[in-house]
Amino acid sequence: MTEPVIEVRGLTRTFGDLTAVAALDLTVEPRTIYGFLGPNGSGKTTTVRMLTGLLTPSAGQVRVLGHELPRDAERLKRSIGYMTQKFSLYDDLTVVENLRFVSAVYGLGRRAARQRIEVLLATYALGPLRDRRAGQMSGGQRQRLALAAATVHEPPLLFLDEPTSAVDPQNRRDFWERLFDLVDAGATILVSTHYMDEAERCHRLAILKDGRKCADGAPAALMAAMGAHVVEVEGSDLRALKPQLTALPEVVSAAQLGSRLRVLVHERIPDPVAWLRAQRLNPMPTRLESVHPSLEDVFVTSTGDARA
Amino acid sequence: MNGLRLSLRRILVILTKELTQLRRDRTTFGMVVMIPLIQLTLFGYAINTNVRDIPVALVDQSNTALSQVLAQTVEATQVVRFTARYAEVSAAQEAIRAGRVRAALIIPSDVSQRVARSASVSPRMESPPATDGQTSRPVAQWLVDGSDTMIAAAIKGLRTMPLGELLRQPVNRMTPTFEVALFFNPESRTAINIVPGLVAVILTMTMVMFTSAAIVRESERGNMEMLINTPVRPLELMLGKIIPYIGIGLVQTAIILLLGHLIFAVPLDGSLGALAVTTLAFIGASLALGLVLSTIATSQLQAMQMTVFILLPSILLSGFMFPYEGMPVPAQYIAEVLPATHFMRTIRAVVLRGAGLHEVAFDTLWLVGFMLVGLVVASLRFKKRLD
Numbered sequence: 001m002t003e004p005v006i007e008v009r010g011l012t013r014t015f016g017d018l019t020a021v022a023a024l025d026l027t028v029e030p031r032t033i034y035g036f037l038g039p040n041g042s043g044k045t046t047t048v049r050m051l052t053g054l055l056t057p058s059a060g061q062v063r064v065l066g067h068e069l070p071r072d073a074e075r076l077k078r079s080i081g082y083m084t085q086k087f088s089l090y091d092d093l094t095v096v097e098n099l100r101f102v103s104a105v106y107g108l109g110r111r112a113a114r115q116r117i118e119v120l121l122a123t124y125a126l127g128p129l130r131d132r133r134a135g136q137m138s139g140g141q142r143q144r145l146a147l148a149a150a151t152v153h154e155p156p157l158l159f160l161d162e163p164t165s166a167v168d169p170q171n172r173r174d175f176w177e178r179l180f181d182l183v184d185a186g187a188t189i190l191v192s193t194h195y196m197d198e199a200e201r202c203h204r205l206a207i208l209k210d211g212r213k214c215a216d217g218a219p220a221a222l223m224a225a226m227g228a229h230v231v232e233v234e235g236s237d238l239r240a241l242k243p244q245l246t247a248l249p250e251v252v253s254a255a256q257l258g259s260r261l262r263v264l265v266h267e268r269i270p271d272p273v274a275w276l277r278a279q280r281l282n283p284m285p286t287r288l289e290s291v292h293p294s295l296e297d298v299f300v301t302s303t304g305d306a307r308a
Numbered sequence: 309m310n311g312l313r314l315s316l317r318r319i320l321v322i323l324t325k326e327l328t329q330l331r332r333d334r335t336t337f338g339m340v341v342m343i344p345l346i347q348l349t350l351f352g353y354a355i356n357t358n359v360r361d362i363p364v365a366l367v368d369q370s371n372t373a374l375s376q377v378l379a380q381t382v383e384a385t386q387v388v389r390f391t392a393r394y395a396e397v398s399a400a401q402e403a404i405r406a407g408r409v410r411a412a413l414i415i416p417s418d419v420s421q422r423v424a425r426s427a428s429v430s431p432r433m434e435s436p437p438a439t440d441g442q443t444s445r446p447v448a449q450w451l452v453d454g455s456d457t458m459i460a461a462a463i464k465g466l467r468t469m470p471l472g473e474l475l476r477q478p479v480n481r482m483t484p485t486f487e488v489a490l491f492f493n494p495e496s497r498t499a500i501n502i503v504p505g506l507v508a509v510i511l512t513m514t515m516v517m518f519t520s521a522a523i524v525r526e527s528e529r530g531n532m533e534m535l536i537n538t539p540v541r542p543l544e545l546m547l548g549k550i551i552p553y554i555g556i557g558l559v560q561t562a563i564i565l566l567l568g569h570l571i572f573a574v575p576l577d578g579s580l581g582a583l584a585v586t587t588l589a590f591i592g593a594s595l596a597l598g599l600v601l602s603t604i605a606t607s608q609l610q611a612m613q614m615t616v617f618i619l620l621p622s623i624l625l626s627g628f629m630f631p632y633e634g635m636p637v638p639a640q641y642i643a644e645v646l647p648a649t650h651f652m653r654t655i656r657a658v659v660l661r662g663a664g665l666h667e668v669a670f671d672t673l674w675l676v677g678f679m680l681v682g683l684v685v686a687s688l689r690f691k692k693r694l695d
Contacts, residue, residue, distance in 0.1 A: 052537060054694045074692070077539045088534035092332050093325065104321035105538045107314045149534075 003066070005030050005157055005188040006051060011060035013046050013211075020046040021211040024060070028190060028204075030156075031183055035202030036192035037299065043211035044192035045085060048161050051190070052082050065157055078106070081150035085161040087142050091135030095126050095145055098134055099152060106153040113152075120148040124178065140171035147178065151187075158182065160191040164198060176201050196295045205295075207302050215302040223293045228252050228301045229272040230293045233261040235285040244281055253300050264297055318540055322548025326522075330552065336518075340556050344510050344563045351506055352572050356498050359462035363391040365400045365412040370419040378415060378423075378448065378471075385469065387462055388413075397451075404453050411452040411463050422447045423471065447471065492575075492660050500575070503568035504659045505628040507561050507587070508651045512594055512622045513615070515557055519598030520611040522549045523690065528608060533694070542687040550595040557591035558584075565659065578658035582665040586658060589675035590651035596682025597647065603689040622648035650674050 006028035013021045021043040028034045036044045049055040051064055053073025062069040067076040089098045099120060103113035121127045124144040129137060134145060143163060150158060160179075164172045176198070179189055193199055199219065206216040215222055233254075235241055238261050245254040245263055252264035265272040273288045330337055368375050383390060392409055394400045400412035416422070422445055454460040493500040523545075526532045535545070565583075568574040576583075597618065605611040623629060625643040632643060632652075643649040650671040657663035665672070 049694060054533070054536065054692075056693065056695050070693075074539070077537060080537070082534070082537040084530070084533045084537075086530045086533075088530045088532075090325070090329065090531060091529070092329050097325070097328060101321055101325050102534075102538070105318055105535075105540050107317065107539065 002030050004028055005065060006034075006190065007061075007063040008051070009061045011047070011050060011062060012058045013043075013050060013055060014058045019211055021050070024211075024213055026206065026213075026216075028188060030188050031186060032203040033179060033183055033189045033191060033201070035199045035205040036190070036208055037194070037196075037199040037205055037295075038192075038208035039194055041210075042208040044208060045161055046211075047208075048082075048159050048190065048192055052080060052159055053077065078153070079155050079157060081153070081155040081158045083146050083150040083158070083160045083163055085165070087134070087146060089134050089142075089146060089149055092133060094131050094133050095121070095137075096130045098145065099149060102149045103152045108153065116152060116154075120152065123181075124148045139166035140168060140175075143167050143171070143175065144178075147175070151182065156187055158187055158189045160189065162192055162194070164193070164195070172198065196299065200295045207299055209303040215298065219295055219298075222298045222302075223295065226293050226298050226301050227267045228264040228293070228297070229267060229269065230291050230297050231263045231265060231272050231276060232287075232289045232291050233263055233276070233285045234259060234287040235261075236283050241281060241283070241285065244279075248279065250275070255300075262297070264301055315541070315544055318544045319548045319551070322540070322545060323551045326549060326552045340514070340560065341563065343514055344506075344560045345567070347510055348503065348506055348564050348567050349571070352499050352503055352568065355502050357458070358496065358498060359458055360386055361389045362387060362410050362459055362462060363408070364388040364463075365392040365394055365403050365409040366390045367394050367397055367400045367412055367414045369417045370415050372420060374423060375415045375419050378419065379413070381471070382413060382466065382469070385466065387466060400451060404451060407453075410456070410459050411450055414449045414451065416448060419447060497572075499568070499572035500660065501656070502628075503564065503572055503574040504655045505626075505652055506568075507564050507655055508590070508626065508648045509619075509623055509628055510560060510564060511557055511587075511591060511651075512648045513619055514560060515553060515591055515594035516598040516601065516618055517612070517615045518553050518556070519550055519595045520601040520605065520615050521608045523599065523602035524605050524608050524611050527606075536692040536694075542690040542692065543683070545690070546599055546683055546686050550592075550599065553595055554588065554591050557594075558587065561587050574659070576659060577662035579664065582658045582663070582668065583655070585665055586651070586654040586668055586672045586675070589672045589679065590647055590654075592679035593647040593651075593675040593682065596679045596686065599686035600682050600689070603686050618646070622646050625649065627652045647675055647678055 004027045006026060008024060008026040011021055011024040011026070012019070024043075024047060026034075036047065038044050046055065050057050050062065050069070053064075053069050053076055056070045064076055065079050067073075069076065090101070093101065096117065099117045100113060103116060108116060121130055124147060126141070126144060126148060129141060129145075132141075134142060137145065143166065147160075147163070150160075164175055167175065179191070183189060191198070191202065199205055202219065204217065205219055205222060207214045207222075217225070233241065233245075238256055238259070242254050242256065242261060245251050245261070250266045250269055252266055254261050254263045256262075263272075263276070265275065269275045273290050276285070276288055366379055368379065379390065382388060388411070390413075392400075392403055394403065394412070397412075397414055400409075400414070403409045404412060425445070450463055450466070452460055452463050490496060523532075526535060565574070565576060569576055598615070601611055601614045601618075605614055621642065625635065625639055626632070626646055626648040627643070628648070632640065632649065635643065654663075654668040654671045654675075657668050
């Protein structure tokens, strides 16, 4: 019944010889948090910029909140909020001055702006910092201010480009609580990240690599449908064991996690533990255990990127 | 109408933001006041086209009482000052080449005879017979470093210096062909012409400099990506950025003209209304020019370089240093494009000659037109996109 908030078909953007985004298809349903997971340079920011109308696509159809882009970019701007990767408010203005500026630019009346700013100061715990200049605040405080500024005009759609890259884990948790509050209030959020734990919180996820979408779906579904088994291996000389494992064609990747090796074995092997025991490994692992896949495993499998 | 109200609100909030940022940027804020203060006192005193006390050498080959009196008479004009004495002409030439002196006065050994026969002191002869080579010989010779034309002209002016006092004889006054009445600046003080011109130069510098950095700074600090994601329109952004500087420009004009009046006794003859209108037109034109530069430059450094590129011709070609009419025609065309040239005319007309608005209407309208074109160009060039 409800129309998708974002619908993208064949979205492509080239910069000279470089293809930053290639033939991307996306559908984002309302009231969800949709994540772009990918390493630096995978086209996340370029995609977000095209969806906000900042960049003109080289090819493809983009429909955001019923607006055809890039044609209706100016009209779309009233209904979206955008939190840029780099802090983009004014360092030499205070918290309240920044919020006042943004609310007036979005056309809020004086009284409405005053009320809205009080609400935002309370929601994002910025009350005690109201007269602090943005340039003198910590990473977490600046990020809360940036989110407050992006939501001043209560946009139905919010774009967050790597919002928590300069934030400690506790602040990141609180930040995500606020995001779920926003979704609860009816907003749709598109967030790009290269953190697995952050991606795991999204309702749906697209894994990007080199401008291409490698997989998409709910994080749990992605993990369930992953084309590989995960085996944790313990042994005496893991550094020597690892190259032997990765040399096997059935092994997708092997990554060391402390005193264990996390080995991804292709799904065509029905019983990976038994299969691994049958390999002539030297030294023999002391323990082999089949475990549940994580999002990182999904990422490694779907991008074929064995980052050891 | 609602759209217009929203537009005005957005312009207002941008200009409030600019003012807040300016107030917190102590260095820039200080420059607003210090640039006109320092430059006015500096240039008001320093720029002087009435050349005085040029260091020159004396080669006295006669060494008589007369030659000494002659040298003193020359020095009494205050145009030159003898800073060195040489026995040989070649030594004086060496001093000129080395730059120790700008010229040398050679008094020949037969100076007494020359003075006695000189037409300029002889009461008996009204004019020397052209055929008499001896009487038409000059008393002494100047060797001049002619590379600086201003100095050359000043020393050339000594050619017809009266010598009557030398022999305590009545001066053979030449009747002037013309009578000259100097209007507006009867004492020929350079500051009178320089101070109003300084308004144009200082405003060009500060106005273009401030706004040329205005848009670039937002991009450099990363604020632009946020700004272009809002519904703000390019023209609103441009207007919000330049309006605060209009006030600053008026403050600077007031500082320069008031101090010029107090320190250098520069008259303020024209009406305040005409002064305000023509100054506002020039401020607007300079700010719009700065905005156009701001949409071209990709860094604040580039914006600064472009400002200097505009500033130099605004000083040298606008009529500030040299009369506009004396320049070759192609240079006049270039000067005509610069807002400073037009303002140089209007502010001198209003401040010094008491001209009314109708007398400076053409140049003022030209400045208004320049501002409008500049604003439109800057708004069109400013794209709310990153590609």
